[in-house]
Amino acid sequence: MQQERPKPSEPISLDVNEIQKFLPHRPPFLLIDRVTSTDLVNYVDAIKNVTVNEPFFTGHFPGAPVMPGVLILEAMAQAAAIIVMANLQYENKIPFFMSIDGCKFRRPVVPGDQVHIRIDLIIMRPTSGRCKAKATVDGVVVTEATLAFVAGDPPQKRD
DSSP, X not given: OOOOOOOOOSOEEEOHHHHHHHOOXXXXXXXXXXXXXXXXXXXXXXXXXXXXXXXXXXXXXXXXXXXXXXHHHHHHHHHXXXXXXXXXXXXXXXXXXXXXEEEEEOSOOOTTOEEEEEEEEEEEOSSEEEEEEEEEETTEXXXXXXXXXXXXXXXXXXX
């Protein structure tokens, strides 16, 4: 049974400090620098500024830095998680990846690129959802996928 979703708000933007109110991620693993527009229910437009100072460029690849594809996907997932975490019913939950479908990497992302991420929610169920995600640089698609996620309890510490 599909859950009734909250009503969309007027579009807003979020700076990095406001993003951290929604997401549990923190630098250096917070991969969203700004949300340029979102209604917190149906879509998110976000930006990741890629600089040569990113810690992963030290080894990926020396002399020819390329942003790892899995981190582009993670940035897309973090943008999608804003929709989940904006819903008060998920307070004290953590957004987790469930699956990635139809992923295509179309062009490398390199230092100096500004990655624009567009998330469009497809469906939100009581504890999980799916969205279309697309990342572009200078209007050219670099990565696209359908992402599924779940809002779950934080993992318990293991002894």
